[in-house]
Amino acid sequence: AQTVTQSQPEMSVQEAETVTLSCTYDTSENNYYLFWYKQPPSRQMILVIRQEAYKQQNATENRFSVNFQKAAKSFSLKISDSQLGDTAMYFCAFMRGQGAQKLVFGQGTRLTINP
Amino acid sequence: NAGVTQTPKFQVLKTGQSMTLQCAQDMNHEYMSWYRQDPGMGLRLIHYSVGAGITDQGEVPNGYNVSRSTTEDFPLRLLSAAPSQTSVYFCASSRLQGPEAFFGQGTRLTVV
Numbered sequence: 001a002q003t004v005t006q007s008q009p010e011m012s013v014q015e016a017e018t019v020t021l022s023c024t025y026d027t028s029e030n031n032y033y034l035f036w037y038k039q040p041p042s043r044q045m046i047l048v049i050r051q052e053a054y055k056q057q058n059a060t061e062n063r064f065s066v067n068f069q070k071a072a073k074s075f076s077l078k079i080s081d082s083q084l085g086d087t088a089m090y091f092c093a094f095m096r097g098q099g100a101q102k103l104v105f106g107q108g109t110r111l112t113i114n115p
Numbered sequence: 116n117a118g119v120t121q122t123p124k125f126q127v128l129k130t131g132q133s134m135t136l137q138c139a140q141d142m143n144h145e146y147m148s149w150y151r152q153d154p155g156m157g158l159r160l161i162h163y164s165v166g167a168g169i170t171d172q173g174e175v176p177n178g179y180n181v182s183r184s185t186t187e188d189f190p191l192r193l194l195s196a197a198p199s200q201t202s203v204y205f206c207a208s209s210r211l212q213g214p215e216a217f218f219g220q221g222t223r224l225t226v227v
Contacts, residue, residue, distance in 0.1 A: 009155070033214045045205060045218035091157055101146045101213040102173065105157035 002027045002094050006106035013082055014114050020067075021077045021109050023092030029053075031097030034068065036077045039089040039108075048090070051075065053097070079111075087113045117141050121206050121219035128196040128226045136191040136222050138206030145211040147189040151175065151202040152221075158205060164189055165211060196226045 092106040148163035160173030164183040180192040
């Protein structure tokens with residue numbers, strides 16, 4: 001069974017700073033996807049970024065980028081030039097590349113951006 | 116474009132009561148699933164379906180029933196609510212080949 005671990009329950013940074021959220025996972029699969037989801041106070045689950053395991057290049061979406069270390073089974077999220085609107089819960093998630101699209105989530109990291 | 120619609124958004128139940136959480140999607144997605152979110156535990160899979168008439172259990176299925184009679188709808192039934200089922204429930208859908216999942220806005224359920 002796959003497991004996803006987020007070891008930082010809470011983080012807090014000043015606006016415009018860079019922050020990195022950590023995520024590790026355990027799997028015997030070779031073909032899989034990794035995701036970061038954002039959950040603001042509205043409760044909506046918003047996909048931030050996605051990484052395919054077969055791609056060596058780290059995914060980037062504007063101010064959001066990942067550091068994907070496949071051998072170490074590590075998948076961290078870096079938020080550059082943080083904004084007040086980035087305040088949210090962030091979840092790391094794993095999905096097998098084949099079969100039913102079941103997501104396995106980490107425990108979440110509550111990120112607060114201070115003005 | 117509605118996406119994934121969950122109703123209700125909030126619900127309070129008494130222990131032993133039954134209710135159905137509704138989930139509908141208009142994207143013709145084959146795969147639908149239900150998750151529950153609890154503090155410190157992330158989201159955990161309750162049940163899922165890969166198409167009409169096909170359902171299977173996830174990580175935490177006890178106390179919940181599902182059925183899938185149409186591609187669009189995937190209701191979650193609590194037969195006899197317990198305080199341990201107090202949680203936020205999310206419905207999600209995706210194409211079978213994935214990988215992006217689309218989530219509803221969630222239902223906050225309190226069982227007293």
